[in-house]
Amino acid sequence: MTQQQIMLKSSLDAWYTYIGRADKLFQSFSDEELLKEVAPDRNSAAYLLGHLAAVHDGFFPMYGLGEKLYPQLEEVFIKNPDKSGLPKPSVAELRKAWTEVNSKLAEHFNKYTVDQWLEKHTAVSAEDFQKEPHRNKLNVLLNRTNHLANHYGQLLFLKK
Amino acid sequence: MTQQQIMLKSSLDAWYTYIGRADKLFQSFSDEELLKEVAPDRNSAAYLLGHLAAVHDGFFPMYGLGEKLYPQLEEVFIKNPDKSGLPKPSVAELRKAWTEVNSKLAEHFNKYTVDQWLEKHTAVSAEDFQKEPHRNKLNVLLNRTNHLANHYGQLLFLKK
Numbered sequence: 001m002t003q004q005q006i007m008l009k010s011s012l013d014a015w016y017t018y019i020g021r022a023d024k025l026f027q028s029f030s031d032e033e034l035l036k037e038v039a040p041d042r043n044s045a046a047y048l049l050g051h052l053a054a055v056h057d058g059f060f061p062m063y064g065l066g067e068k069l070y071p072q073l074e075e076v077f078i079k080n081p082d083k084s085g086l087p088k089p090s091v092a093e094l095r096k097a098w099t100e101v102n103s104k105l106a107e108h109f110n111k112y113t114v115d116q117w118l119e120k121h122t123a124v125s126a127e128d129f130q131k132e133p134h135r136n137k138l139n140v141l142l143n144r145t146n147h148l149a150n151h152y153g154q155l156l157f158l159k160k
Numbered sequence: 161m162t163q164q165q166i167m168l169k170s171s172l173d174a175w176y177t178y179i180g181r182a183d184k185l186f187q188s189f190s191d192e193e194l195l196k197e198v199a200p201d202r203n204s205a206a207y208l209l210g211h212l213a214a215v216h217d218g219f220f221p222m223y224g225l226g227e228k229l230y231p232q233l234e235e236v237f238i239k240n241p242d243k244s245g246l247p248k249p250s251v252a253e254l255r256k257a258w259t260e261v262n263s264k265l266a267e268h269f270n271k272y273t274v275d276q277w278l279e280k281h282t283a284v285s286a287e288d289f290q291k292e293p294h295r296n297k298l299n300v301l302l303n304r305t306n307h308l309a310n311h312y313g314q315l316l317f318l319k320k
Contacts, residue, residue, distance in 0.1 A: 001293060003278055007167045010299040014306055039199035039317050118163055133161060139170040142302075146174055149306040150313035157199050157314070 004114040008138070012109065015141055018148045019102055022052065025155055026098065031091040038157045043082045045158050046091050048151050050077035053098040055147065059105055062121045063137055069104065070097045112137070164274040168298070172269065175301055178308045179262055182212065185315055186258065191251040198317045203242045205318050206251050208311050210237035213258040215307065219265055222281045223297055229264065230257045272297070 001009075026034070026049055034046040043051070054073035060066055068074070076086050089097075117138040120129040129135055161169075186194070186209055194206040203211070214233035220226055228234070236246050249257075277298040280289040289295055 003164050003274065004167065006278060006294050006296070007164065007171075007298060009294045010296075010302050011167075011171075013294070013299075014302050018306065039202075042199075042317060114163065118166060134166050134169045134173070136166070136170075138167060139173075142170050142174050146178065146306060146309040149309040153310035153313040154317070157202060157317075 002114070008114055008117060011138060011141055011145070015109075015145045015148075016106075018145055018152055022148060022152050022155065023099075023102075025152070025159075026095065029158065033158065034091050036158060038154050042154070045155055046088070046094060047077065047082040048155055049091070049098055050088070050094045052148060052151060053094060053101050054078050055144065056101045056105060057097070059140070059144070062123055062140060063108070064122050065108055069101055073097060109141075117141075162274070168274055168277060171298060171301055171305070175269075175305045175308075176266075178305055178312055182308060182312050182315065183259075183262075185312070185319075186255065189318065193318065194251050196318060198314050202314070205315055206248070206254060207237065207242040208315055209251070209258055210248065210254045212308060212311060213254060213261050214238050215304065216261045216265060217257070219300070219304070222283055222300060223268070224282050225268055229261055233257060269301075277301075 026045075029045060031046075034049060035044055037044050038048065050073055053070065054077040057068045057070050057073060060068055073089075076084065076088055080086055118133070118136045120126065120135060121137050121140055124132070124135040186205075189205060194209060195204055197204050198208065210233055213230065214237040217228045217230050217233060220228050233249075236244065236248055240246055278293070278296045280286065280295060281297050281300055284292070284295040
C-alpha cells in the first residue's frame with residue numbers, strides 16, 4: 001500500500017463506521033419513535049434522518065456523478081427547519097432514501113482511486129483549485145463524516 | 161504540495177475547525193451554564209468539557225510524546241459517568257485543561273511531517289502495524305475529530 005492508499009483507508013473507514021452506527025441506530029427505532037424530538041424543542045429524529053439523506057444525496061452532483069436521487073428532500077430537510085410546516089415524506093420513504101443514497105455512494109466510493117479522490121469537486125472553480133488543491137472530493141468526505149458524527153451524537157439522545 | 165501533504169491538510173483543517181467551534185461554544189457559556197445538562201438526564205456540558213480534555217490528553221502517551229498533562233481527569237471523565245458522585249475539578253480548572261491540552265497538541269501537530277503522521281501509535285504492536293499500516297497517528301486524529309464532532313453536536317443543545 002502506498003502512503004496515499006493508507007491515508008485514504010482511514011478516511012473511508014471513518015465514513016463507513018459512522019454510516020454503520022447511524023444505520024443501526026435508525027433501525028433500532030420504530031417509525032413512531034423517530035417522529036419524536038431528540039431533545040426538547042430540537043429536531044425530530046425523522047428530520048435528522050431526512051437531513052442526512054438529503055446532505056449525502058448532495059455528493060452525486062458535487063462529485064460529478066449526476067443528479068441527486070431525491071432532489072425534493074433539499075427544500076424540506078436542508079433549506080428549512082423541522083417545524084417549517086412543509087409537508088414531509090413518510091418515515092418509510094426517508095428510510096428508503098437514506099439507505100439507497102448511502103449504498104449507491106458506496107458503489108462509487110469503493111471504485112475511486114487515490115487520484116480520483118484528489119480531483120476537484122464541482123463546487124470549486126478550476127482556478128481556485130489550482131491555488132487550493134485540498135478542495136477535492138476527499139475533503140468533502142471528511143467534512144461530511146464530521147457532519148454525520150455531529151448529528152449522530154444528537155440522535156443518541158433518543159435512546160432510552 | 162505532494163498528494164500526501166494535500167490529504168494531511170484536509171485532516172488537520174477538520175481537527176482545527178472542530179476545536180475552534182467547540183472552543184467558541186465553551187467560551188460562550190458561563191461556568192454556571194456549563195454545569196447544566198445538555199438535555200434532560202444527559203451529561204452536563206462541564207462533564208463533556210472534562211471528557212474532551214481528558215480524551216485529547218490521551219494523544220500525548222498515544223503519540224509517544226510523554227505523559228498526560230492531566231492524568232487525574234481520566235478516572236472522573238473517561239472511566240466514570242457524569243453522575244458518578246466522584247468529586248470533580250472546578251469549571252475553571254476544566255477550561256484551563258481543555259485549552260492547555262489543545263494548544264500543546266497543536267505545537268506538535270504543526271511540526272509533524274507526513275512520515276511522522278503515518279508512524280504507528282503506541283497502542284498498536286510493531287507486528288500488527290506491519291499488517292495494518294493504517295493504524296497510525298493520523299488515523300487516531302481522524303477518529304478523535306469525529307468523537308469531538310459527535311459531542312459538539314450535543315453541546316449545541318445547551319444554546320438558547
